[in-house]
Amino acid sequence: MIRLHNVSKTYFKSPVKAVDDLSLEVKPGEIFGFLGPNGAGKSTTIKIITGILTPDSGTVEINGVNLADDPIAAKSLVGYVPDNHEMYDALKGIEYLQFVGTMYGVRAADLKRKIDEYAALFELTDAIPDMIGSYSHGMKQKLSVIAALVHDPKVWILDEPLTGLDPQSAYQLKTLMRKQAEAGNTVFFSSHVIDVVEKVCDRIGIINHGKLVAVDTLDNIRADGKVSLESLFLTITSKNERQDAPDDASDDGEGK
Template identity: 50%
Template sequence: MIQFQNVTKSYSGDKKAVDQLNLTIPDGKIFGFLGPNGAGKSTTIKMLTGILPIDEGTITINSFDISKHPLEAKKTFGYVPDSPNMFLRLKGIEYLNFIGDVYDIPTDQRKEKIEYLTKEFGIYEVLNDAIQTYSHGMRQKVIVSGVLLHDPDVWILDEPLTGLDPKSSYKLKEMMREHARKGKTVFFSTHVLEVVEQLCDQVAIINNGKLEFTGQMDDMREKFNTEGSLEQLFLELTNHE
């Protein structure tokens, strides 16, 4: 479970990128996090993962405060950032073994998991090549494989489907569903609204740093008295000052 309590972040003093955010992401759900560019979505995710400090409020991940107990909190989650352009000089297998070392994954278990994940995503044959030679989609696949390697309870996925081919995208979505079915947490940010409608159990929409809505799709349609698509609802919620 992830909990945001009165979380605020400012960059220039006056302008609040995130303003008094209160949000609970429950276990056993795929939770979609939406917002237009500049709404505070990326700032929220960076505070959640400990990349940015929190100005006010608290964020807890499986009861660990990310500010007070960062190492304990970070051991419980896996994070796919919105850009896979990291560790480019390492070979794919070197990167995955580095992740295995960070999380103390036993060698035999690690080898088996690396083989399974990279075969699922179609990159097993290129693991001895440098990541800088990979396409964007292949880089995304090796980052996702690294995130899933230690089987974290909480998945924090920022645009994870970007650059994936249809087969790999389907595989990852099935893994997300299975993770949620096990009673674990999937926090999922995307711009592809059709994917949200197909995949997410609950959604939250942030705009101008404030939470506009949180709940199930049916709740949102009932609240706004419409049978329209998520795209129509999203535009209605965010197309105002």
């Protein structure tokens, strides 16, 4: 379970809030889709949940563990697939997995079994003894996914995970996400690919300008049951833009 309560974050170089008073709860056994335009605050929210960024205010709980009070215990519960591919290029794939496994306290035998299982699933077995620097974008993504799963996380957080994956691997990933949810784990999934979100997620949240503008099951968001998620997303985010417009205009005016 993930619980965010009144979380806000402003980067030190920015005058605007990247995340603005965001409250959200994602339940166990649920796949939660997190949508939003570029720069809406998706990755910032995910970085706050994973403990990479510290919020200016508000609290984050992972399966009831307060991230600020016990960050090590909270982080141990999380598996994180980042949106960038800045990995340790000077390491071999297996060395990276060994490193991550050790950091999460996974026993060597279990780690080997997990690596074998997931590497075979994502057809990465042959490449694992090679340098990460020699990997393609998609291979790095697969390695990230494996690294996020070797410790059997209770909460799985994926930031744009389908980028660069081939159709087979994308299918395997979606299947894995469903399996995780069925096992009672929480899956938090951010994406721009609305079709995938529509097919995979149980519930979605839409963030714009750092604020959570909609959160519900797909059926409830589509009030009449006929509107596509894509048009709904565009309506909600553009409505939000229009609401923001007078402020923006006055800001510009003051600037002049």
